[in-house]
Amino acid sequence: xxxxxxxxxxxxxxxxxxxxxxxxxxxxxxxxxxxxxxxxxxxxxxxxxxxxxxxxxxxxxxxxxxxxxxxxxxxxxxxxxxxxxxxxxxxxxxxxxxxxxxxxxxxxxxxxxxxxxxxxxxxxxxxxxxxxxxxxxxxxxxxxxxxxxxxxxxxxxxxxxxxxxxxxxxxxxxxxxxxxxxxxxxxxxxxxxxxxxxxxxxxxxxxxxxxxxxxxxxxxxxxxxxxxxxxxx
Numbered sequence: 711x712x713x714x715x716x717x718x719x720x721x722x723x724x725x726x727x728x729x730x731x732x733x734x735x736x737x738x739x740x741x742x743x744x745x746x747x748x749x750x751x752x753x754x755x756x757x758x759x760x761x762x763x764x765x766x767x768x769x770x771x772x773x774x775x776x777x778x779x780x781x782x783x784x785x786x787x788x789x790x791x792x793x794x795x796x797x798x799x800x801x802x803x804x805x806x807x808x809x810x811x812x813x814x815x816x817x818x819x820x821x822x823x824x825x826x827x828x829x830x831x832x833x834x835x836x837x838x839x840x841x842x843x844x845x846x847x848x849x850x851x852x853x854x855x856x857x858x859x860x861x862x863x864x865x866x867x868x869x870x871x872x873x874x875x876x877x878x879x880x881x882x883x884x885x886x887x888x889x890x891x892x893x894x895x896x897x898x899x900x901x902x903x904x905x906x907x908x909x910x911x912x913x914x915x916x917x918x919x920x921x922x923x924x925x926x927x928x929x930x931x932x933x934x935x936x937x938x939x940x941x942x943x
Contacts, residue, residue, distance in 0.1 A: 715755045723763070727927035729935065732767075741765075741840075745927030757835035762857070765842040766923035773850045775836035776869060797890050798897065798904045839875065841920040852885065856893060860916040878908050878916060 711728055712720045715736035723742035728734055732746045736754040741763040746752065749770040752759055757775040767773065836850065839857035844850055845865065852867035856875030863881040867873065871885045874893030879885065884900040891897055895904040896912070908916075 718754070720754075725928060725931065727931040729930075737835075743924055743927070745923050745930075747771075747923075754835070759836045759838075761838045762840040762842065764840055764920055764924050765838055765844070766920065766927070767844050768846045768848075768863075768923070770847045771844050771850065772848075773836060773838070773844075775851065775853075777835070797892060798885075798895070798902060841917070843916065843919040843923060845881065858913075858916055858920070860919055876908060876913065876916070878912055 711730050711732060711734065713733065713735045714720075718737040720734045720736070720738040720740070722728075722740045723744070725743045726740050726745075728740070728744075728746040729748040729750070731748045732750040732752075734740070734746065734752045737758040738752050738754045739758070739760045740746070741761060743764045744761050745766040747767065747769045750767045750773075751771070752761070752767065752773040754775065757777040759773055759775055761767065761773075836853060836855075838844070838850070838855045839859065841857060842855050842859050842861070844855075844861045845863040847864050848861045849866045850861065851869055852871035852873065853869075855861065855867070855873045856877065858875055859873055859877045859879070861867065861873075861879045862883065865879045865881060865883045865885075867879070867885045868887045868889075870888040872890045873879065873885065874891050874895060876894045877891055878896045879891075879902070880896065880898040882900070883897050883902040885891060885897060885902045889902070891902075891904065894908050896906050896908050897903065898905050
């Protein structure tokens with residue numbers, strides 16, 4: 711469940727539930743009320759990971775961070791100041807050819823050998839805000855996920871990306887390296903694009919999801935999960 715790496719040990723707040731099948735490794739901080747569900751992996755072997763209060767990491771998610779974001783030349787600065795190399799444009803802002811060119815640039819540009827990375831970049835890591843829900847099997851390898859955000863099932867957030875507070879990343883969406891998602895955005899597609907602002911109904915859904923899993927974690931911590939022999943049909 712909890713593992714040290716190279717002398718770095720996870721730290722947890724109060725009312726934290728981590729399933730026995732999950733793996734929390736290295737320089738990880740789980741704030742008060744965090745829930746980590748079965749099969750999730752939070753691996754901070756190379757850079758710190760902080761998961762804010764009341765957030766949930768659902769089944770089979772992967773959270774990892776590099777000491778320096780790999781892909782985008784502006785990613786390290788974006789992680790440090792809350793910005794990013796590029797804002798995601800709203801749908802209709804560019805044509806399809808522009809989308810393809812951006813995806814290629816995000817994937818390939820600015821990769822530097824490890825020995826040339828700056829000390830500022832080495833301090834990057836991953837910060838997940840408060841009341842964030844990270845859906846089943848999502849891969850979160852970005853710099854920051856703002857408060858009150860929902861990351862949908864199977865979504866992928868790549869190195870150096872910054873997700874603004876109150877956003878909704880749709881299931882299966884891909885946020886490319888170094889991209890900055892403005893607060894309150896609905897992001898869909900591969901590569902991801904802001905299609906519109908999150909609606910009031912969606913904000914309520916995000917809040918309900920975080921509340922549900924916080925209560926689920928409290929119940930699991932109080933009553934425990936235990937292995938049983940299944941009943942015969």
